[in-house]
Amino acid sequence: MAFRVPALPKLSPRTIALLAAVAAVAIGAVAANASKHESPAAAAPAAAPAPKASADQNISHDATAAELKAAAALPQCRSARLxxxxxxxxxxxxxxxxxTSTTCNLMYGDDPYRGSNRYGDPDTAIQVLQRNLNFCYGTKLAVDGIYGSNTRAAIKTVQRKHHLVVDGIYGPKTRSAMNWRLYSMATRSWSRSCSSPL
Structure with missing residues (x-):
């Protein structure tokens, strides 16, 4: 029995423009954050030459720290939309x-609300993510609307698989890289497989 990947539907110009705008905002936020927090130690002369592996690790660590800070600074996803x-x-x-924006995050400790603000429907946002992880990645998460250690571990697995920074935070980069199950409003049916349409 041969495995066939279904052809993805063609994206409309409006969808492409929306995705480009979301990506531009996310890239701009990361770039602005990285330039704000440039390390002063990088400009100072080194006392002794550092090994190449160490320099690569520092660059990777700085980029990871900037990405983590940018991801954590986004608002909590408090809704879900098609x-x-x-x-x-x-x-x-x-x-x-x-x-209509999906430029938000979900992270460990969202139970379902983060902080003292009690508006929106973050448990639905978390449940949508948990259902998708269960179907597309074979996780066996309880669809409970709580971003606990199991949901964080599942997101870390997705991030490793797609070669992203492994921080356990669901944000724009993870959203755009991961596979999703599609839904048709016209036929009120779900796709049989997952794809990465974003």
Whole structure:
């Protein structure tokens, strides 16, 4: 029995423009954050030449720290919406409350709210993520709307698989890299497989 990957639907110009805008905002935020926190030690002359491996590790560590800070600075996903891929299919994914933006994050400790603000529906956002992880990545998470240690571990596995910074935070980079199960409003049916349409 041969395994066939279904052809992905073609993206509409509006969807492409929306995805480009989201990516530009995320890249701009990371770049701005990285330039703000440039290490003063990098400008100072070194007392002794450092081994090449150590320099590579420092660069990687600085980039990781900048990405972690940028990801953590985003607002919590407090809703879920169907992001259109084309006229027939869309991807249910976590989003910002009362907005079409999906540039938000979910992280360990969201139970379901983060902090003292009690608005939106973050448990639904977390449940949408947990269902997708269960279907597309074979995790066996309880769909409970709590971003606990098991959900964080599943996101870390996804991040490793897609060669991302492994921080356990669901954010724009993880969202764009991971596979999603599509939903059709027209037929009210789910796709049989997962793809990365973003």
């Amino acid at each position: 992001v259109p891929v084309n006229r027939s299919w869309g991807v249910p994914m976590p989003s910002i409350y009362a907005s």
